[in-house]
Amino acid sequence: MKKYFILSGILALGLVSCEPELENSIEDEGFYSNGEADFSNYVALGNSLTAGYADGALYLSGQKNSYPSILAAKFALAQDTEEFMQPYVSDDFGGLLYSGQPIAATRYVLSVDANGNPMPVRYSATPTTEVTAKVEGPFNNMGVPGAKSYHLVAPGYGSVAGVAAGTANPYFARFASSESTTVLADALAQNPTFFTLWIGNNDVLGFATSGGAGEYQLNNTDFATYGENDITDPNAFAFVYDQIVQNLAANAEGVLINIPNVSSIPFFKVVPVNPIPLDAATAGALNAQFGAYNTMILPGLVQAGVITQAEADSRKITFSEGAGNFVTLVDEDLTPLASILMGEPFNLDAQTAGLLSQLRQANSGDLIPLTAASFIGTTVNNNPMLVNGVSVPLGDQYVLTSGEQEMIADATVKYNAAIAGVAQAYGLGMVDANALLDQLGNSGISMDGVSVNSTFVTGGAFSLDGVHLTPRGYAVIANAIISEINETYDASVPRANIGEYPTVTLDQGVQ
Numbered sequence: 059m060k061k062y063f064i065l066s067g068i069l070a071l072g073l074v075s076c077e078p079e080l081e082n083s084i085e086d087e088g089f090y091s092n093g094e095a096d097f098s099n100y101v102a103l104g105n106s107l108t109a110g111y112a113d114g115a116l117y118l119s120g121q122k123n124s125y126p127s128i129l130a131a132k133f134a135l136a137q138d139t140e141e142f143m144q145p146y147v148s149d150d151f152g153g154l155l156y157s158g159q160p161i162a163a164t165r166y167v168l169s170v171d172a173n174g175n176p177m178p179v180r181y182s183a184t185p186t187t188e189v190t191a192k193v194e195g196p197f198n199n200m201g202v203p204g205a206k207s208y209h210l211v212a213p214g215y216g217s218v219a220g221v222a223a224g225t226a227n228p229y230f231a232r233f234a235s236s237e238s239t240t241v242l243a244d245a246l247a248q249n250p251t252f253f254t255l256w257i258g259n260n261d262v263l264g265f266a267t268s269g270g271a272g273e274y275q276l277n278n279t280d281f282a283t284y285g286e287n288d289i290t291d292p293n294a295f296a297f298v299y300d301q302i303v304q305n306l307a308a309n310a311e312g313v314l315i316n317i318p319n320v321s322s323i324p325f326f327k328v329v330p331v332n333p334i335p336l337d338a339a340t341a342g343a344l345n346a347q348f349g350a351y352n353t354m355i356l357p358g359l360v361q362a363g364v365i366t367q368a369e370a371d372s373r374k375i376t377f378s379e380g381a382g383n384f385v386t387l388v389d390e391d392l393t394p395l396a397s398i399l400m401g402e403p404f405n406l407d408a409q410t411a412g413l414l415s416q417l418r419q420a421n422s423g424d425l426i427p428l429t430a431a432s433f434i435g436t437t438v439n440n441n442p443m444l445v446n447g448v449s450v451p452l453g454d455q456y457v458l459t460s461g462e463q464e465m466i467a468d469a470t471v472k473y474n475a476a477i478a479g480v481a482q483a484y485g486l487g488m489v490d491a492n493a494l495l496d497q498l499g500n501s502g503i504s505m506d507g508v509s510v511n512s513t514f515v516t517g518g519a520f521s522l523d524g525v526h527l528t529p530r531g532y533a534v535i536a537n538a539i540i541s542e543i544n545e546t547y548d549a550s551v552p553r554a555n556i557g558e559y560p561t562v563t564l565d566q567g568v569q
Contacts, residue, residue, distance in 0.1 A: 090136040093549030097133035101250035102126035108201025112521035115152025115165035123529030126199045128536040136551050144199040145233035153185030166522035178522040189228045200245045202230045206260045208281045208298045210241040253306050256315035261290035266320040269455040270462035292472035313487035316474045322495040324514040325428045325524035331420040334383035341377040348375040373418045384419040385447040387457045392416040423460035428524040430456040487546035489538045508557040518561040529559040
């Protein structure tokens with residue numbers, strides 16, 4: 059069998075980097091006002107979204123089009139400001155080297171496979187950005203890809219030596235002022251007069267993009283015990299977030315940005331839960347293969363009181379001729395059955411028992427990540443009888459179940475409540491990025507005669523990794539921040555013309 063899911067049809071005729079000649083607002087210096095805000099020394103804190111990360115990598119042109127860079131250019135029209143400094147990487151390839159060895163992949167570009175199907179692929183080049191070759195700051199853009207809330211106050215998070223040990227962040231290590239400093243300390247050392255803070259996305263995102271391969275660390279404030287893909291305890295998040303803002307707001311005004319729900323991003327909207335087309339013979343063979351499981355094993359487990367009838371119904375595996383068959387998957391929330399199935403009266407071998415242990419088909423409440431697109435329909439050891447997502451269930455990393463989504467939603471709601479409370483307590487502006495990205499996913503947003511939405515590749519807002527924004531998407535964020543600044547601080551900062559910022563194109567000519 060061949061791969062069942064491909065990114066077909068995304069190369070619509072309108073896929074271009076449209077930069078229309080539109081009427082812009084007057085942008086002469088002195089025409090605009092900073093109001094009650096002081097933009098003279100603007101510092102941005104956050105993670106990859108603040109750094110300008112896009113297409114699965116941090117690269118030079120992405121940094122130049124980061125939303126803080128866009129904001130800084132607009133601030134300069136309202137007030138004399140200091141030069142906005144960013145820790146630029148060395149190229150447009152993306153990726154990182156550590157002592158000459160690649161430790162982060164290059165960016166995605168849009169390519170076409172042998173069958174003419176458009177697919178994002180990693181750009182074929184060797185990165186030239188060396189982590190150990192530190193760049194001298196200070197830097198106004200303190201966005202650190204991969205950072206969670208508590209990382210901003212973690213000493214040693216920018217240690218070059220710690221990168222090799224897995225205790226430090228290579229992006230921050232490039233520009234940290236010392237081996238022991240924190241992101242917040244380096245930001246405060248610049249005496250910012252204005253700041254933006256967009257942090258907390260990664261406190262749930264790692265759990266989501268890994269298919270829930272982590273734990274919800276409720277009531278655990280010991281960050282040292284957290285795994286990479288764990289969800290941060292909301293109370294711990296609220297405490298750390300308040301401490302960060304309290305320090306920043308002591309001598310500066312600012313805007314906070316809240317956390318979008320992961321269901322808003324294309325990463326979970328591209329691959330359907332039912333992408334499997336089958337002919338009549340294959341569907342019949344699969345139904346025969348699972349026949350005893352459906353009609354004998356599951357009823358026997360119900361009768362023995364091992365599982366409920368509702369769980370048995372959710373575990374039935376059925377296929378039909380045509381398109382729209384649901385993938386099979388491993389659901390760790392189901393009752394593990396392997397040891398029971400190897401015993402009486404079933405007497406299954408260990409391999410089969412393990413396969414059936416937590417098996418079910420996907421349902422409309424599940425989300426399949428973009429990373430599954432190239433995996434569903436492949437075979438195990440070239441065996442046509444062992445097809446991933448069909449006869450072989452998808453592993454936990456390839457599905458986000460409704461239960462896992464509920465944990466993410468719970469944490470996100472609580473994070474955003476904390477952010478709103480902190481904004482009110484310190485008299486700061488707040489941008490509802492959660493609502494903004496939800497709008498991009500539904501009706502889309504139109505500005506300056508340009509429409510953007512979250513449709514993968516063609517929508518204009520999201521880059522090829524399905525998680526991070528394009529420069530055009532970052533301009534939308536910048537405009538939301540500008541609107542909040544103008545309202546909160548009685549300013550008149552000009553908006554960005556989003557049509558001037560690029561989006562996904564077929565051009566692979568990176569520099």
